[in-house]
Structures are given as structure tokens and as C-alpha cells.
Amino acid sequence: MLLTAVLLPATEGGLTAFNPETGTTTQGATVEETLANLRETTTLYLEELPLVASERPLLTTFEVEVRG
Template sequence: MRTFTAVLYREEDMYVAECSEVGTVSQGRTVEEAVANLKEATELYLEEFPLEDGRRPIITTFEVAEGARA
């Protein structure tokens, strides 16, 4: 069993969930549904493209100027 990170954001009436460690993305009408769909997508992806042993991403934060547009 491995643990991954899910980043979620709301887009209109759906939640989008991303797993940056693997590069998978999914969505759902609720947070729980989006995460469940992301889990399934990630499991299917890893069946075809297993991660290298010991490969762990570096996750950090950074700042941008307040006037910057997203």
C-alpha cells in the first residue's frame, strides 16, 4: 500500500482532484467522489506504468506577488 497526495479545487459544479506524484487527474460532484475517482484512475495508471522504487517527489510551496493573476 502506498500513500499519495490529492489536490482538489472546485470548478463550477464539480471538484477536480489531481495526484501530482503520478500525474493523474479526475473529478466528481463531491470531494469524496472526486477522491474515489482519482484513486481508481491512479490504480489503473499504476497497473500500466509502475513507479520506480524509491521515487518520491519533492512537494513545496512558493509565493507570488499579490497582484499576479492566476
């Protein structure tokens, strides 16, 4: 099953990862470690709450104006 991973720098160092299809999150020191942790977390989640097959999500970006 191919899923999406969104990785962001963590304020305390390392990375935070989020899988939008399941809502699982985790962290790690490197990209490789973070993805491995997300894979494990998501696998455990899917053992309890399987996903119904669906089309791939649309991942895009957008801008907002920050007033200040």
C-alpha cells in the first residue's frame, strides 16, 4: 500500500512526520529514521483500523497573506 508522508523540521531538532490518510504521526532524528518510525506507527494503526481502498489524496500547497 502506497501512503503519503509529510515531514517537517521539529522545533526540538530532528523531524516530525505525518500520514494524512491515517492521521498517524511520529518523529525521528533523520529522514530515514523518521520514515521508519512512521512506517511502524502506521502499520500498527492499520492492524487495528484498516483503510478502505480509495484514490490517492491530492497533495498541493497554497499561500495565505499574513497581516502584521
